[in-house]
Amino acid sequence: MDGKLIVFEGVEGCGKTTQMKLCCQWLESLGISVMVTREPGGTELGLHLRRLLLEKAEDKPVAQVTELLLYAADRSQHVEQELKPNLAAGKYILCDRYTDSTIAYQGYGRGLNIELINQLNYIATGDLKSDLTIWLDVDVEVGLTRKLSGGVRLDRIEQETIAFHRRVQQGYADLAASYPSRIVRVDGSLSQEAVHQIIQEILRGHLKNLP
Numbered sequence: 165m166d167g168k169l170i171v172f173e174g175v176e177g178c179g180k181t182t183q184m185k186l187c188c189q190w191l192e193s194l195g196i197s198v199m200v201t202r203e204p205g206g207t208e209l210g211l212h213l214r215r216l217l218l219e220k221a222e223d224k225p226v227a228q229v230t231e232l233l234l235y236a237a238d239r240s241q242h243v244e245q246e247l248k249p250n251l252a253a254g255k256y257i258l259c260d261r262y263t264d265s266t267i268a269y270q271g272y273g274r275g276l277n278i279e280l281i282n283q284l285n286y287i288a289t290g291d292l293k294s295d296l297t298i299w300l301d302v303d304v305e306v307g308l309t310r311k312l313s314g315g316v317r318l319d320r321i322e323q324e325t326i327a328f329h330r331r332v333q334q335g336y337a338d339l340a341a342s343y344p345s346r347i348v349r350v351d352g353s354l355s356q357e358a359v360h361q362i363i364q365e366i367l368r369g370h371l372k373n374l375p
């Protein structure tokens with residue numbers, strides 16, 4: 165595959181959407197063909213799954229394994245329908261969340277078996293890994309405060325306890341330590357422009373063929 169899969173990860177409100185937008189503008193200014201996508205919800209089927217996953221219904225809790233399987237189903241469709249063909253077409257794909265989210269949220273956050281999640285990720289992706297994953301590291305309370313001050317209603321997962329979000333954060337820290345060549349930590353508490361400059365440097369370092 166000729167394209168590149170660049171994933172943005174982190175806890176709620178870490179700034180992924182903001183940075184992906186800046187990164188997309190910058191890469192396009194270099195004449196690179198970019199595609200921006202996300203999980204869950206990067207396909208039409210995935211949009212239905214996203215709504216099922218993130219809408220909060222007090223009287224209809226989603227079982228933990230059901231949640232895991234829905235994220236895997238979303239990913240499988242996304243990989244087949246969007247990621248593989250666009251990588252083959254040479255696109256740079258900026259993807260908001262991917263396999264590490266499932267390890268961090270369902271593995272560390274929910275406490276589901278990590279080996280099982282690795283197997284499901286393998287099945288869902290056919291072992292398609294990111295070329296580079298940018299982990300925007302911010303304190304969970306900073307991220308949640310950013311979201312709340314933006315005036316948005318928190319979704320089902322965002323409404324989890326602080327302890328849950330801290331376990332997710334620990335998941336990202338452990339993943340970054342385990343896969344240092346694939347996952348790069350960026351201090352997401354810096355200004356938007358400072359974070360963007362750091363990401364540019366990282367991409368220039370990792371993607372040698374950038375113009």
Ligand code: T5A
Pocket residue numbers: 174175176177178179180181182183203204235260261262263265266267269270310311314321322352353354355356359
């Ligand atoms: N999930 C997902 C799982 O549990 N398992 C899985 O396998 C997968 C794939 C998806 C949810 O699903 C879960 C994780 C999530 O709970 P989402 O769409 O990814 O949901 O939702 P969020 O992660 O919350 O993404 P958001 O788009 O809501 O937040 P972002 O993208 O991290 O943050 P962004 O850029 O929108 O910024 C949030 C606010 O902060 C400001 C922005 O202006 C905005 O107001 N901001 C900054 N403020 C100060 N300094 C900076 N550097 C800032 N950067 C942004």
